[in-house]
Amino acid sequence: MKFIENRPFDDIAVGDTVDLHGRVVSKDAARKFVTLDCGGAGPATARTAAGRLSGTSPAGQLATALRGDAPSGGQAARFQALIAAAAGLPPARTAVVHPCDTLSLTGALEAAGRGMILPVLVGPRAKIEAAAQEAGVNLDGIEVVEAPHSHAAAERAIELVREGKAEVLMKGKLHTDELMAPAVDPDRGLRTERRMSHVFALDVPSYSKLLFITDAAINIFPDLETKRDIVQNAIDLAQALGIALPKVALLSAVETVYPKIPSTIEAAALCKMLDRGQITGGLLDGPLAIDNAISREAAEAKGICSEVAGDADILMVPDLEAGNMIAKQLVYLASAQAAGIVLGARVPIILTSRADGVLARLASTAMARIHAAHRRAPGR
Secondary structure, three states, X not given: OEEEEEEOOOOOOOOOOXXXXXXXXXXXXXXXXXXXXXXXXXXXXOOOEEEEEEEEOHHHHHHHHOEOOOOOOOOOHHHHHHHHHHHOOOOEXXXXXXXXXXXXXXXXXXXXXXXOEEEEEEEOHHHHHHHHHHHOOOOOOOEEXXXXXXXXXXXXXXXXXXXXXXXXXXXXXXXXXXXXXXHOOOOOOXXXXXXXXXXXXXXXXXXXXXXEEEOOOOOOOOOHHHHHHHHHHHXXXXXXXXXXXXXXXXEOOOOOOOOOOHHHHHHHHHHHHHHOOOOOOOEEEEEEOHHHHHOHHHHHHOOOOOOOOOOOOEEEOOOHHHHHHHHHHHHHHOOOEEEEEEEOOOOOEEOOOOOOOHHHXXXXXXXXXXXXHHHOOOOO
């Protein structure tokens, strides 16, 4: 933020404390840009000052950094922007489930070292300490909650969330279904009125901004009602990251409604659900083939007039198989960096692959931290 049209203080020296107050006079929600009329007072010997303060909020700065027009920051610059934004928030108490290998343990400790989380390591203490010794890291001051094996660690971590002792869940060295099975338990799990779904965030060098893909890890063949929740979860995440009006492309093989391809009918229905307020906070268009969703030239060549086509923030896939293939093709053929979390539970769940490196784990943690803070914001 910066002062414009300001009348400076008299008799103020460097190092003096100045108290400011302000009144919002305009707000640009799309740009996250706020202008305030401000007044303030310095030391007793100084006169009151007045002026206008104008600038972009932290959420707006993050949204800008997630787009291609942000200054270049080297490899995975958008992920680095996420990590930096999360490090500016108070750390979240995070239950790390069965961190019994060097990669999952060092990823959690690196996030802790950057101020994003306060880790609670849940699992067999001997295995966790052996992983720490192998990685050459110190567990002094780190809380460890004993659990005999991975299944028990998942159940105990979920109990910590239900007891209010953790606000984020992080997957360690265990299979996804080992963690998610107790999480979706109707009596003792983390269910809400929303279906849980996974969102990939991909930093694709050839695309103009961070790209989200959902659902490629949890719901195999989702029905229409589940797809509504999947879309809403992804919109909520994008908004938490400062994207005021996320653009959602509802993918299929073609861009017209064709009764023999059910995903085209469901895409059209989801668009109507947006019109009726059953989905909120984003722009939807579909069915769209993937070329029309991410390429303006392809959309224009097919005569598609849409605010979403060619500029999608979120790709909503017809089923898990399609989403998983798209995400992994971007990683292995287009040099994309991938991170991912599960939404729709009581708390965000950091659900990384066992093959993910530290950067992916940090970016996933950053998304979960920012989303958790957004959910707790006043008025939500």
